[in-house]
Amino acid sequence: MSSCSSPSQSESPAGGAGLLREGTAAERGPRRPAGAQLDAALLVRRAQAADSVVDLIGGTPLVRLYNLEPPGVEVWAKCEFVNPGGSVKDRPALQMIRDAVADGRLTPDKTLIDSTSGNTGVAYSLVGAALGYRVKLVMPANVSAARKQITGAYGTELVFSSELEGSDGAIRLVREIVAREPERYFYPDQYSNESNPRAHYLGTGVELLAALGSRLTHFVTGIGTSGTVMGTGRRLKEHRRADGSQIRVIAVEPDDAFHGLEGLKHMASSMVPAIWRPEACVDEILPMSTDAGWEMTEMLKEAEGLFVGHSAGANVAAALKVARQLSACGQTGCVATVLCDRGDRYFVPLKWERRYEW
Numbered sequence: 001m002s003s004c005s006s007p008s009q010s011e012s013p014a015g016g017a018g019l020l021r022e023g024t025a026a027e028r029g030p031r032r033p034a035g036a037q038l039d040a041a042l043l044v045r046r047a048q049a050a051d052s053v054v055d056l057i058g059g060t061p062l063v064r065l066y067n068l069e070p071p072g073v074e075v076w077a078k079c080e081f082v083n084p085g086g087s088v089k090d091r092p093a094l095q096m097i098r099d100a101v102a103d104g105r106l107t108p109d110k111t112l113i114d115s116t117s118g119n120t121g122v123a124y125s126l127v128g129a130a131l132g133y134r135v136k137l138v139m140p141a142n143v144s145a146a147r148k149q150i151t152g153a154y155g156t157e158l159v160f161s162s163e164l165e166g167s168d169g170a171i172r173l174v175r176e177i178v179a180r181e182p183e184r185y186f187y188p189d190q191y192s193n194e195s196n197p198r199a200h201y202l203g204t205g206v207e208l209l210a211a212l213g214s215r216l217t218h219f220v221t222g223i224g225t226s227g228t229v230m231g232t233g234r235r236l237k238e239h240r241r242a243d244g245s246q247i248r249v250i251a252v253e254p255d256d257a258f259h260g261l262e263g264l265k266h267m268a269s270s271m272v273p274a275i276w277r278p279e280a281c282v283d284e285i286l287p288m289s290t291d292a293g294w295e296m297t298e299m300l301k302e303a304e305g306l307f308v309g310h311s312a313g314a315n316v317a318a319a320l321k322v323a324r325q326l327s328a329c330g331q332t333g334c335v336a337t338v339l340c341d342r343g344d345r346y347f348v349p350l351k352w353e354r355r356y357e358w
């Protein structure tokens with residue numbers, strides 16, 4: 001493979017201080033001048049009136065990573081942390097619930113139950129509360145305290161699976177619970193539910209094309225359930241540029257079974273989601289180290305003022321790797337990726353409590 005083709009699976013993972021770091025934003029100096037005044041037209045476009053919090057899900061803004069992108073290649077990040085539940089998972093949670101209500105799998109007498117490493121649980125809890133459905137979640141005992149407390153705050157019932165068995169242990173336990181009393185539950189099973197990628201097919205992919213259109217050359221995002229990459233990827237693959245070429249879709253996978261990129265899955269050592277069918281739309285799988293993902297999370301704060309979670313850091317590290325490779329070959333391009341959630345979701349929070357002071 002020539003050094004000026006796209007990065008392949010066999011290459012070393014993105015990362016390493018030399019590749020990514022070109023000095024802090026302060027050392028480099030500002031590359032993009034701040035606008036002198038608020039852009040009123042932009043504010044008005046973003047201000048929305050909604051009948052329900054669920055109507056605020058999706059339609060997230062894109063931010064350009066001016067201070068990190070290499071010459072000649074635009075890098076854009078979709079701010080999924082702007083969703084009301086704080087993450088990309090609001091989209092599939094709402095779509096799975098909407099589709100199940102529409103075809104009668106979810107009725108008011110049933111409890112929605114699923115396994116989740118956290119963000120989908122927050123999303124189910126929010127949508128369940130807004131639309132009036134009970135929610136019960138099974139999660140590994142070691143997910144962040146913040147996630148447990150946020151879901152609990154919505155009134156969701158929590159069941160903990162073994163922390164040694166990770167997300168696969170939570171999947172096994174939820175299946176046991178449902179098998180005991182199937183009539184009591186609606187089990188969306190985000191790993192097998194086609195409404196999960198459909199949310200991104202109908203939303204994320206359409207939104208990226210509306211915002212970037214035929215400029216978009218690459219889409220890069222991590223695999224958890226794989227809903228984001230499968231749904232967005234499928235929609236983007238339907239798009240043809242004027243010259244007939246397609247957008248290249250790149251999935252990001254932790255490079256090791258034991259990794260610290262919460263939300264992402266190492267497929268070879270995991271239960272493979274039924275919705276993960278890379279042959280449908282994924283051109284390439286890019287392995288990513290925990291160190292590179294974490295380092296980029298730090299850089300995003302310093303260079304762009306974006307405080308996001310580690311899967312978002314991994315996504316941006318991979319997107320920049322692709323962009324730098326194009327730039328090094330003298331090519332232009334436009335790479336989009338996803339900021340899945342905000343960094344403060346991983347803080348150990350103060351307990352949510354009613355406290356009155358006079």
Ligand SMILES: Cc1ncc(COP(=O)(O)O)c(C=O)c1O
Pocket residue numbers: 087088089117118119120222223224225226227228229262263264309311312340341
């Ligand atoms: C923080 C975070 N990042 C990334 C992902 C992966 O998204 P998807 O499940 O669509 O592959 C998830 C999914 O749970 C997540 O919670």
